[in-house]
Amino acid sequence: MARKRRQHISPTGWFQRLFRQPPANFYGRTSVYLSGSILEIEHFRRIRSYDEGELCLELGKGLLTIYGSQLKITALSTQRITLRGEILRTEFSRDATSR
Numbered sequence: 001m002a003r004k005r006r007q008h009i010s011p012t013g014w015f016q017r018l019f020r021q022p023p024a025n026f027y028g029r030t031s032v033y034l035s036g037s038i039l040e041i042e043h044f045r046r047i048r049s050y051d052e053g054e055l056c057l058e059l060g061k062g063l064l065t066i067y068g069s070q071l072k073i074t075a076l077s078t079q080r081i082t083l084r085g086e087i088l089r090t091e092f093s094r095d096a097t098s099r
Contacts, residue, residue: 028043029060030043030044030059030060030064031043032064032090037084037086037087038074038082038083039066039082039083039084040080040081040082040083041064041080041081042080043059043060043080044057044058044059044064044081045057045059045060046058051071052069052070052071052072052085053068053069053071054066054067054068054071055071055073055083057081061094062092062093062094062095063092063093063095064090064091064092065090065091065092066089067087067088067089067090068085068086068087068088068089069085069086069088070085070086071085072084072085
């Protein structure tokens with residue numbers, strides 16, 4: 001079995017890779033953070049539905065549904081939503097037109 005050779009990178013090349021620009025739309029992608037009973041979601045398009053047991057968000061390429069109990073929106077802005085409660089599960093669907 002042949003071994004792969006490691007490519008040697010010069011210090012200049014290493015620094016160029018370190019400080020290169022991220023891919024296009026990198027900062028606009030949806031991010032989800034969970035810490036205990038707090039869930040924070042960044043970069044969503046709109047809220048499809050909301051009640052104490054379910055939150056459905058429309059993302060750029062689908063739907064994100066969060067299921068739980070006693071779900072409360074504690075902060076809301078155009079780019080970020082913060083949810084508090086018992087998070088039971090999440091579900092992602094690529095089809096944003098259904099539901």
